[in-house]
Structure formats: structure tokens, C-alpha cells
Amino acid sequence: MLSGRVDELRSYQGAQVAIFAIAISSIVLLTGYSGQISLGHGALMAVGGYAAVLAQIHLHLPYPVTFLVGAAVGALAGFLLGMAAARLRGPYLAGTTLALAVGLPSLANQFHILGGEQGLSFDVGSAPLWAGKDFSQYRWFFCVAVVAALVIFWLLRNLLSTRYGRRWRALRANPTAAALAGIDVGEAKVLAFTLSSAVAGLAGSLFAMLLGLVAPLAFTLSLSFTLITGAVLAGVTNLGGSIIGAAVLVAIPELSNAVALRFGGSEKVTANLPGVITGVLLITTVLLVPQGPKFPQRLRLKSLRTRKH
Numbered sequence: 001m002l003s004g005r006v007d008e009l010r011s012y013q014g015a016q017v018a019i020f021a022i023a024i025s026s027i028v029l030l031t032g033y034s035g036q037i038s039l040g041h042g043a044l045m046a047v048g049g050y051a052a053v054l055a056q057i058h059l060h061l062p063y064p065v066t067f068l069v070g071a072a073v074g075a076l077a078g079f080l081l082g083m084a085a086a087r088l089r090g091p092y093l094a095g096t097t098l099a100l101a102v103g104l105p106s107l108a109n110q111f112h113i114l115g116g117e118q119g120l121s122f123d124v125g126s127a128p129l130w131a132g133k134d135f136s137q138y139r140w141f142f143c144v145a146v147v148a149a150l151v152i153f154w155l156l157r158n159l160l161s162t163r164y165g166r167r168w169r170a171l172r173a174n175p176t177a178a179a180l181a182g183i184d185v186g187e188a189k190v191l192a193f194t195l196s197s198a199v200a201g202l203a204g205s206l207f208a209m210l211l212g213l214v215a216p217l218a219f220t221l222s223l224s225f226t227l228i229t230g231a232v233l234a235g236v237t238n239l240g241g242s243i244i245g246a247a248v249l250v251a252i253p254e255l256s257n258a259v260a261l262r263f264g265g266s267e268k269v270t271a272n273l274p275g276v277i278t279g280v281l282l283i284t285t286v287l288l289v290p291q292g293p294k295f296p297q298r299l300r301l302k303s304l305r306t307r308k309h
Contacts, residue, residue, distance in 0.1 A: 074201015
């Protein structure tokens with residue numbers, strides 16, 4: 001039934017929303033809870049994507065296992081980066097992660113094993129036979145991405161309600177006070193960076209699945225900025241808002257094309273409109289809802305009030 005109702009484009013966009021939501025949730029974990037700023041999460045996604053593809057090519061692992069490999073290698077990269085991040089804060093940390101995002105594409109071009117500018121193909125095959133012959137590959141990707149997003153959100157929601165989440169919130173509020181309260185600030189920062197990078201690595205491997213390849217042009221600096229934009233639109237401390245932020249990011253190009261066609265389809269308007277719409281949304285979000293949308297919570301409160309009356 002699903003294959004008859006959802007076309008290929010919407011399936012692709014739905015999968016993209018789920019993948020971006022996972023990536024944005026990694027920034028929410030890192031910045032919204034531990035207070036560390038990263039401008040290089042697109043590079044960490046690239047690490048996970050390349051690791052997944054290389055694991056498939058050289059180890060001949062099934063693609064679900066390669067996703068775990070991408071998450072594990074992303075976690076390792078995050079641990080190494082977190083060791084440096086534990087001694088940095090503010091613009092110094094942001095600059096370090098920015099350098100990673102800028103330098104990674106050129107690094108990939110230097111090694112033949114990484115495929116150079118053309119990248120490496122990621123062949124995950126077609127949809128399983130039990131899904132039906134009319135069930136396309138993009139619809140299967142949508143299902144895989146949504147299941148992965150649900151699992152990640154469930155794990156993060158439970159993790160952030162434990163003592164680790166409370167430590168990260170204390171660290172974000174006041175690192176000095178957190179240290180005086182007995183929290184190992186360096187250890188907490190490294191752990192947050194490691195887990196955030198693992199989630200980003202998983203998102204990168206899923207993104208490689210959706211694109212069918214990994215290449216430097218797929219993980220540019222603009223991807224990192226796009227994810228940050230989505231996190232701000234979601235509310236940096238709002239894990240559930242990651243879905244809204246991801247949906248907005250995927251919808252902006254289509255909205256821009258529709259508006260550009262409305263005004264005559266000028267090439268200049270088409271090229272600049274996405275940035276304008278994104279900027280307006282960012283300013284509006286910061287001014288009106290800096291903590292991000294919280295529609296589910298409001299609906300629950302309204303429901304409880306209705307029951308009381």
C-alpha cells in the first residue's frame with residue numbers, strides 16, 4: 001500500500017529528513033547539552049560514510065553492519081577530537097572543528113583508497129524480496145532511515161535522562177561550578193564528543209546509502225553549516241525539534257524553486273533565494289522561539305488541563 005501512495009521523490013525526501021534529523025540530534029547532544037560548539041559535523045559524517053563504504057568494499061560486510069562500522073569509526077574520530085576539545089572552548093573549539101571540515105575534502109583527494117574527487121560507490125542492493133516487487137529502493141531507504149532515527153532518538157532520550165545528561169547540562173550552564181561539584185569536566189566533554197560523533201558517523205553512513213556513494217563534494221563545509229542551521233531552527237536544546245529542523249532544511253530548496261518560478265524563474269533569484277529564506281528563518285527563530293518549537297509538550301499540557309476541568 002505504501003508503494004502505491006508515496007512517489008519516489010517524497011520517499012527520497014523522507015529518507016533525507018530522517019538522516020538530517022539524526023545528524024542534527026548529534027549537534028543537540030554536543031552543543032545543547034554539553035555546551036561545546038562544533039562547525040565540523042559534516043566532516044564527522046564523512047568519516048562515518050567513508051568507513052562504511054570501505055568496510056563493504058574491503059571486508060565484504062553486509063550494509064547494516066557497515067552502518068555500525070561507520071558509527072564506531074565516527075566515535076573513534078570524535079574521541080580523538082574530543083581529547084583536544086577538552087582543553088578548548090568557545091571560538092577556539094569552533095575553529096578547530098571548522099579546520100577539520102575545510103581540510104577533509106582535500107585530504108580525501110590525496111589517497112587513492114578514498115576514490116579521489118569521484119569518490120567510492122556504496123552498493124546496498126535493491127529492496128528485499130519480502131517487501132514486494134513494487135517496493136522501490138528509495139522507499140526501502142526511507143524505511144531504513146526512519147527505523148534508524150527512531151532507535152537513535154529513543155537511545156538519546158533515555159541517555160539524556162540519566163546522570164550523564166545531568167552532568168552535561170551542568171557543564172553547559174557553568175563549567176567551573178560543575179568542576180567544584182565533583183564533575184570531571186574533561187571526561188564529560190570527551191564522552192559527549194565521542195557519542196555525538198558516533199551519531200554523526202551513523203548519519204554519514206546512511207547519507208552514503210541514500211546517495212549511493214561517498215565523495216568530497218557530498219560532505220562539504222556547507223553541509224556542516226546546514227546542520228547547524230537545522231539545530232538552531234530546532235532549538236539547540238530541543239531533541240524532538242531535530243525532526244522539525246530537518247524537515248525545514250529539506251523543504252527550503254523546493255520552496256525556493258516554487259517562489260522563484262512565481263517571480264519568473266530568474267537564475268539570480270533561484271540561486272540566492274534559499275540563503276535568504278534560511279536567513280529569515282534563523283532570525284525569526286532566534287527572536288521568537290530561541291529554545292525551539294515544543295509543540296508536543298504544549299499539546300500534553302493542554303490535554304491535562306482539559307481533563308482537570
